[in-house]
Amino acid sequence: MPKHRKDLTTEKIIQKAIELADKSGLEPLTMRSLAKALGATPMSLYRYVANREDMLDKMVDVVFSEIQLPIIGNDWRSEMRKRAISTRSALLSHRWALGLLDSRLQPGPATQKHHNAVIGTLRESGFSIPLTTQTMTLLDAYIYGFILQELSLPLSESGNFDEVGESIVHHLDQATYPYLAELATAHLDNAGFDFNNFFEVGLDIVLEGLEVMAESKQP
Amino acid sequence: MPKHRKDLTTEKIIQKAIELADKSGLEPLTMRSLAKALGATPMSLYRYVANREDMLDKMVDVVFSEIQLPIIGNDWRSEMRKRAISTRSALLSHRWALGLLDSRLQPGPATQKHHNAVIGTLRESGFSIPLTTQTMTLLDAYIYGFILQELSLPLSESGNFDEVGESIVHHLDQATYPYLAELATAHLDNAGFDFNNFFEVGLDIVLEGLEVMAESKQP
DNA sequence: CAGCGTAAGTATACAGTGTACACTTTCAAA
DNA sequence: TTTGAAAGTGTACACTGTATACTTACGCTG
Numbered sequence: 001m002p003k004h005r006k007d008l009t010t011e012k013i014i015q016k017a018i019e020l021a022d023k024s025g026l027e028p029l030t031m032r033s034l035a036k037a038l039g040a041t042p043m044s045l046y047r048y049v050a051n052r053e054d055m056l057d058k059m060v061d062v063v064f065s066e067i068q069l070p071i072i073g074n075d076w077r078s079e080m081r082k083r084a085i086s087t088r089s090a091l092l093s094h095r096w097a098l099g100l101l102d103s104r105l106q107p108g109p110a111t112q113k114h115h116n117a118v119i120g121t122l123r124e125s126g127f128s129i130p131l132t133t134q135t136m137t138l139l140d141a142y143i144y145g146f147i148l149q150e151l152s153l154p155l156s157e158s159g160n161f162d163e164v165g166e167s168i169v170h171h172l173d174q175a176t177y178p179y180l181a182e183l184a185t186a187h188l189d190n191a192g193f194d195f196n197n198f199f200e201v202g203l204d205i206v207l208e209g210l211e212v213m214a215e216s217k218q219p
Numbered sequence: 220m221p222k223h224r225k226d227l228t229t230e231k232i233i234q235k236a237i238e239l240a241d242k243s244g245l246e247p248l249t250m251r252s253l254a255k256a257l258g259a260t261p262m263s264l265y266r267y268v269a270n271r272e273d274m275l276d277k278m279v280d281v282v283f284s285e286i287q288l289p290i291i292g293n294d295w296r297s298e299m300r301k302r303a304i305s306t307r308s309a310l311l312s313h314r315w316a317l318g319l320l321d322s323r324l325q326p327g328p329a330t331q332k333h334h335n336a337v338i339g340t341l342r343e344s345g346f347s348i349p350l351t352t353q354t355m356t357l358l359d360a361y362i363y364g365f366i367l368q369e370l371s372l373p374l375s376e377s378g379n380f381d382e383v384g385e386s387i388v389h390h391l392d393q394a395t396y397p398y399l400a401e402l403a404t405a406h407l408d409n410a411g412f413d414f415n416n417f418f419e420v421g422l423d424i425v426l427e428g429l430e431v432m433a434e435s436k437q438p
Numbered sequence: 439c440a441g442c443g444t445a446a447g448t449a450t451a452c453a454g455t456g457t458a459c460a461c462t463t464t465c466a467a468a
Numbered sequence: 469t470t471t472g473a474a475a476g477t478g479t480a481c482a483c484t485g486t487a488t489a490c491t492t493a494c495g496c497t498g
Contacts (some may be wrong), residue, residue, distance in 0.1 A: 005464065006476070031456065043457075044476045053458065072247070072398075101317060102371040105383060116396035123398055129405045133412065137368060138421040145364025149356060152321040164324060177335035179291075179342055186348045193352065202357040205428035213424060223446070224493065250485065262486075263447050271485065448491070455484065460474085462477070468470080 006040050010048040013038065014058050018094065021059065026096040056100055061108025063097045066090045069113070074122035077207055079121050084143050084203050091147045098147055126218055135210050142206050145149055160190050225259050229267040232257065233277045237313065240278065245315040275319055280327025282316045285309045288332070291339035296426055298340050303362050303422050310366045317366055345437055354429050361425050365418055379409050 012162040016038055020093070021029050031052060035042040049055040068086035071080035091098050122132045154165035161169070170187050187193060235257055240248050250271060254261040258328060268274040287305035289298035310317050326334070341351045373384035380388070388407050393400040 003373055026416050030454080032454085041477055043478080046457070047475065049403075052358040076375075094394060099321060102318060102367055104371065105373060105387065107284030107387075112391060112396050112399060114280065120398035129402060130412070132402060133406075134417055137365065137417055138368060140368055140422065141361050141421065142357070142425075143360075143361065144367050145360030146356065148321055148363050148367070152471085153321065154324060168326075170323065172331060177331050180331055180335040180338035182342075183338050183348060183351060193349070198356055201353060202360065205357065205432060206361075206425065209424035209428040227446080249483085251483085258449055262449080265486070266446065442495105442497085444494090444496100446474105446491100446493080448489100450487105450489090452487085453485100456482095458479105458481085460477100460479090462475100464473105464475075466471100466473095 005046065005115060006038070008038065008040060008044060008048060009198065010058070013045055013048050014055065014062055017055060019064060021096045022094055023049055026056075026099070057104055057106060057108060060097055060104055061099050061110045063090055063094050064108070064114050065110035066093075070121040071116040072117060072124050074121065075219050076121050076125040076127070079213060080118075080139055081203060083118065084139065085200070087143050088147055088199060092150070093142075093149055098144065098151060101144065127214065129219065131214065131217055135214070138206060138210065146202065150195060150199075159193075159195065161188055223260065225263065227257065227259060227263060227267060229277070232264055232267050233274065233281060236274060237278050237281060240315045241313055245275075245318070260360070276323055276325060276327060279316055279319050279323055280329045281314055282309055282313045283327070283333050284329035285312075286333055286335040289340040291336060291343055293340065295340050295344040295346070296430060299337075299358055300422060300426060303358065304419070306362050307366055307418060310363075311369070312409070314370055317363065317370060320363065346433065347437065350433065350436055357425060357429065361421065365421065369414060369418075378412075378414065 013034070017029060017034055020034060020037060031042045031045055038045075045055075067090050068082060070076075071082045071109055072145070075162040117131055118136060122135055123129075127135060155160050155169065166188060167179075169184040172181055172184065232253070236248060236253055239253060250264055254264055257264075268277070272357060286309050287301060289295075289302045294423075332394045337355060338351055340346075341354055346354060373381050373387065375381040385407060388400075388403040391400055391403065
């Protein structure tokens with residue numbers, strides 16, 4: 001066990017940090033636990049990372065790099081659809097990432113590249129600058145907000161409610177909140193709720209609305 | 220300065236915690252700082268609150284209680300619109316709250332009451348259970364996602380970019396990310412970007428899309 | 439009015455956090 | 469072979485949430 005020359009790199013550190021966060025979330029990911037997982041000492045990480053916050057920034061940027069870029073010049077609607085689905089899948093495989101999206105300033109290169117591609121696709125489809133902003137904001141709002149909700153649901157891997165979910169449903173006051181109880185119970189019985197499908201249906205509603213608006217503003 | 224009989228209550232504690240979080244965010248809100256602000260000792264809080272997490276849960280529930288409830292029986296579209304705008308204003312006055320929305324299980328009474336009213340309004344307007352879920356999910360996604368983006372923007376109180384924002388724009392590589400640079404610069408020059416307006420325009424697009432869907436599913 | 443039980447608030451202590459600072463080890467080039 | 473910077477280490481500190489055992493003060497009962 002050599003004491004020095006661990007050949008650490010920023011990339012290896014971030015990679016390992018992501019791996020651990022994927023496995024157990026962000027909270028148990030401490031500089032000490034991460035260092036141990038890398039066979040290094042806590043302080044060695046600070047050669048490659050300014051501090052924990054900076055590390056989280058870099059982790060988020062890696063997540064962005066996993067999102068399929070829209071292709072500038074192609075039809076905006078299908079590119080946006082593809083991007084939305086890809087974003088969701090990235091944020092679902094890294095459940096810790098969404099919570100970092102606010103609070104992060106200084107977007108990394110992958111994030112900038114991603115935004116640039118999105119904006120470029122819309123601009124080259126004839127969207128004005130305000131229309132581009134409006135479109136992007138609405139789309140991203142839908143994507144992030146949907147995932148935010150999805151992440152907070154106590155679902156098992158099969159997509160059903162897990163025990164926590166069941167206990168919540170059983171604890172809620174059916175007399176006081178009849179509508180909530182009815183809906184929650186229906187979800188317990190799992191009357192065919194498919195979140196993948198919900199996401200795409202909602203996405204298509206949003207895209208359709210955006211297309212109507214775009215056509216009305218620049219015929 | 221009497222040592223005992225502080226007449227603490229859970230409500231007073233949560234109220235003060237919200238006040239402090241509104242002022243400086245969630246991170247400097249420690250059990251110690253909160254206790255000091257209340258003129259009490261750290262451990263005294265644990266009589267009224269199970270632990271910090273529990274306290275955060277209760278704080279979130281207060282935020283939900285500030286949201287205007289939709290009125291069951293009224294026209295769903297105008298009630299949802301009103302609720303959306305009210306939700307945004309609550310989450311903007313308590314910037315720390317959105318980040319807690321995931322990770323929180325065991326919704327408090329105000330949260331349950333709120334959800335019950337939303338579901339009730341839709342159900343009484345003739346929405347089926349799956350349609351209700353789809354509608355609520357899409358609407359909440361938009362609301363939460365929009366605010367998530369809004370919170371992460373480095374804006375001054377006037378709504379313009381602050382110095383942080385300006386520095387970000389100036390640091391981005393204009394040659395590599397031309398579209399991003401163009402849009403960011405336009406925002407710097409503030410060519411009439413009004414987030415209130417963006418929010419409502421997007422909201423109306425979503426509502427319109429939902430109305431079309433609802434009519435097609437139950438004529 | 440005495441005294442007692444319980445609730446309210448306190449003091450101390452501990453394990454765990456991020457990270458500043460000063461140190462040692464290692465390697466590459468001179 | 470020497471040397472100087474780069475890589476990794478060890479120790480230490482201030483701070484966190486909170487468990488546990490304590491003290492204080494009040495409301496009730498006799």
